[in-house]
Amino acid sequence: MIGRLNHVAIAVKDIKTASAVYRNTLGAEVSDVLPQPEHGVNVVFITLPNTKVELLEPLGENSPIAKFLEKSPDGGIHHICYEVDDILAARDQLKAQGARVLGNGDPKIGAHGKPVLFLHPKDFLGTLVELEQA
């Protein structure tokens, strides 16, 4: 079902400071800050030769990454995103196998303008999984 690794996401308290670490210390190609109010986060994408890293900073009162940062104030790996060819077929197959799809189960448009869904970390080895339509 899953295909390419689209991105690994790191939650951070301060996205500008985190961007500087990747741009200046690690010498990576770092995007501008992209607000994603529908998702309650500000995002920066770091483009690597074979995949991307997504930096996430809380945006707004009810950010889904707020609790995570309370538990890990220095930041940390928050989720992993895999591409799937057919996100609705993947969702239905996963639900039939008992996996919990987060939210109301309908895909939202993600930071790349493509439909995305999230799967509960307790069903995937303690890792929050994002699926993105390829």
Ligand SMILES: CC[C@@H](C(=O)O)C(=O)SCCNC(=O)CCNC(=O)[C@H](O)C(C)(C)COP(=O)(O)OP(=O)(O)OC[C@H]1O[C@@H](n2cnc3c(N)ncnc32)[C@H](O)[C@@H]1OP(=O)(O)O
């Ligand atoms: C930019 C758009 C998009 C893209 O295109 O790339 C994005 O990536 S948006 C990214 C942010 N959005 C989301 O994360 C949406 C999905 N997330 C959620 O619905 C919630 O965050 C959550 C995963 C259900 C967690 O809910 P929360 O209220 O924050 O915490 P809980 O206390 O209910 O957590 C339950 C349980 O799960 C553990 N947990 C929580 N988050 C993670 C995580 N990221 N990785 C691993 N485990 C996680 C948490 O510790 C709890 O465990 P216990 O303490 O053992 O109960």
Ligand SMILES: [Co+2]
């Ligand atoms: Co993501």
